Amino acid sequence: xxxxxxxxxxGAPVVMDCTHSVQKPNQDIGVTSGTPEYIETIAKAAIxxxxxxxxxxTHPDPSKALSDGANMLPLKDIKSLLEKLVRIRSAIL
Numbered sequence: 001x002x003x004x005x006x007x008x009x010x011g012a013p014v015v016m017d018c019t020h021s022v023q024k025p026n027q028d029i030g031v032t033s034g035t036p037e038y039i040e041t042i043a044k045a046a047i048x049x050x051x052x053x054x055x056x057x058t059h060p061d062p063s064k065a066l067s068d069g070a071n072m073l074p075l076k077d078i079k080s081l082l083e084k085l086v087r088i089r090s091a092i093l
Contacts, residue, residue, distance in 0.1 A: 004049045015053040016046035019071045034071035036062070040081055047088045054085070 007014045021042050024033045043054050059065040062072035073081065 001045050001049045004046060004051050008050065008052075013052035015055055016042065016051045017055040018043045018046065019055065019057040019068065019073065023068070023071045032068070032070060034068075036071060036073060039071075039073050040084070043081060043085055044088055047085050048092060050092065056081075 004014050004016065018039050019034075019036070022035045022038050024035065026032075039056065043056065046054060056078070057068055057072045058075045058078050059069065059072045060075045062069040062074055065072055
């Protein structure tokens with residue numbers, strides 16, 4: 001996460017890709033997997049170091065998504081996460 005403040009020195013917005021960051025490509029089974037349980041941790045850390053935005057893939061049922069389902073946050077969880085992120089952002093400003 002030290003890279004976020006470094007990239008901000010270039011004068012462009014910095015967006016953290018929270019869902020592809022948990023992707024585990026090239027699995028032996030031929031399908032990309034992931035660890036979506038860490039999406040919230042990554043998002044919180046990115047906001048805490050002043051990222052300008054977050055990329056979050058979500059779906060009502062990630063297991064039925066046509067692509068990247070293993071990396072997605074279930075849609076039912078997005079509101080709670082966004083509320084936490086807004087509180088973190090407010091605390092650091």
